[in-house]
Amino acid sequence: MLHCNRTSEPPFSFCQPNLGDRIMSITRRIRAAFRAPSHDERALAYLNDATSLADLERREREIDSGRFRQNRHPF
Template identity: 50%
Template sequence: MFKQLQKLRRAFHVPSQQERANNYLNQATDRIDLEYRMRQVDRGVFL
């Protein structure tokens, strides 16, 4: 029963802005791409 509730909660989980930013930064392929993405996050462009 408890596992089913956990699965249901995860299914309706909406990622926070911080989680989305971290996921976006984690997808960087190299240092230059990471720096570019960090500038976008700082400016609020990607969100």
């Protein structure tokens, strides 16, 4: 959203981004920087750390069995 004051001088300097939009943009970037990795990102990082083919296959089986599933029952 732009706030435009059409009576200001010089021309073309009257449209500036709203302060609220700039603040929201900054907070969006901060949240993105501190967000937790997704399920897929964690699983991929775990698979990428495999040291051998046998280790990779074991890790794939662990993921398939639910190692990285979110626990929907906290108790």
